[in-house]
Amino acid sequence: xxxxxxxxxxxxxxxxxxxxxxxxxxxxxxxxxxxxxxxxxxxxxxxxxxxxxxxxxxxxxxxxxxxxxxxxxxxxxxxxxxxxxxxxxxxxxxxxxxxxxxxxxxxxxxxxxxxxxxxxxxxxxxxxxxxxxxxxxxxxxxxxxxxxxxxxxxxxxxxxxxxxxxxxxxxxxxxxxxxxxxxxxxxxxxxxxxxxxxxxxxxxxxxxxxxxxxxxxxxxxxxxxxxxxxxxxxxxxxxxxxxxxxxxxxx
Numbered sequence: 001x002x003x004x005x006x007x008x009x010x011x012x013x014x015x016x017x018x019x020x021x022x023x024x025x026x027x028x029x030x031x032x033x034x035x036x037x038x039x040x041x042x043x044x045x046x047x048x049x050x051x052x053x054x055x056x057x058x059x060x061x062x063x064x065x066x067x068x069x070x071x072x073x074x075x076x077x078x079x080x081x082x083x084x085x086x087x088x089x090x091x092x093x094x095x096x097x098x099x100x101x102x103x104x105x106x107x108x109x110x111x112x113x114x115x116x117x118x119x120x121x122x123x124x125x126x127x128x129x130x131x132x133x134x135x136x137x138x139x140x141x142x143x144x145x146x147x148x149x150x151x152x153x154x155x156x157x158x159x160x161x162x163x164x165x166x167x168x169x170x171x172x173x174x175x176x177x178x179x180x181x182x183x184x185x186x187x188x189x190x191x192x193x194x195x196x197x198x199x200x201x202x203x204x205x206x207x208x209x210x211x212x213x214x215x216x217x218x219x220x221x222x223x224x225x226x227x228x229x230x231x232x233x234x235x236x237x238x239x240x241x242x243x244x245x246x247x248x249x250x251x
Contacts, residue, residue: 029053031078031086039074048072052084052092060092064099071102077109085115090126097134104137112147116140121152125160138168145176154182154198157191162198172198173205181205187213192228199235211236211245 029036029050036049048068051059064070071079081101084092097103106114116136119128132138140148150170153161162182166172175181183203186194187210195214203210214232219225233243 029083029087031083032076034076036074036083039076039078040072042069042072044068045072045080048096049080049083052080052096053087053089055089055091055095057091057095060095060099064096070096070099071105073107073109075109077107077111079105079107079115081105081115082110082118085118085122085127088124088127090130093127094130094134097130103131103135104141106143106147112144114140114143114147116149117143117147117152120149120161120165121156121158122161123158125164128161128164132164132168136168138165138170139174140170145180148174148182150174150182151185154186154191154194155189157186157189157194159194159197162194166201172201172203175205179206179209181210183210184213187217187232190217190219190225190229192225192232195232196228196235199232199239204239207236207239207241208245211241211243215243215245 031039036046040046040049044063044066045068048060048063048070051063070081073079079101081093081096081103084096101115103115106112106117116131116138117140119131119136122128128136136149138149140150145151148170149165150162150172153165170182172182175184181203183195183198183205186192186198192214195210211233214229214236217229219229237243
């Protein structure tokens with residue numbers, strides 16, 4: 001069980017590092033150090049991606065009508081939607097979605113990260129709303145825990161994303177076989193304001209285990225994070241949880 005958790009965290013760390021590298025290279029149309037033409041052999045798909053990242057919606061529509069694969073997968077596992085999202089071009093993203101691009105397509109080479117999962121942990125509410133409007137799966141059906149939209153939003157402390165994803169159908173109490181959930185993910189990363197919101201919106205799964213995660217996550221004493229941590233502890237106490245959470249109570 002511990003090994004599985006460690007493996008999951010390693011995978012997530014690799015993905016986060018990869019996307020940090022991507023964001024630094026947006027303006028030069030690179031992902032992971034590669035240009036579009038380096039990962040796609042199909043000239044139509046290359047043209048489609050270039051049009052989408054530039055926001056040339058008419059060209060996206062024309063190229064898609066001419067047979068360019070809107071879900072074409074590059075040698076690195078990326079898709080046209082991933083490129084357009086990375087360029088933060090909402091017009092290009094919507095043009096691809098209108099042309100039928102799948103917002104839930106995840107490839108093994110791209111760490112199982114779908115467009116929906118990508119925007120869930122990002123800082124653009126506009127792009128997240130777009131993806132959801134065109135069929136983004138808020139539940140992350142079939143995805144691993146670290147790629148679930150709600151978990152990604154919670155772990156990054158994107159409270160507005162969390163609210164939107166929950167309103168779109170994500171279950172705040174969903175958890176994996178190890179008991180990990182969006183709330184424990186948020187608590188483990190000191191995103192206590194997210195934990196508080198989840199508790200306010202009916203999170204109730206294994207509150208004693210959540211309390212342990214909250215308790216052991218140390219933050220600077222006078223920080224905003226500590227104030228939110230105190231709020232979460234008070235909320236858990238009001239729900240019957242005893243603190244200190246790690247001390248076994250004698251009957």
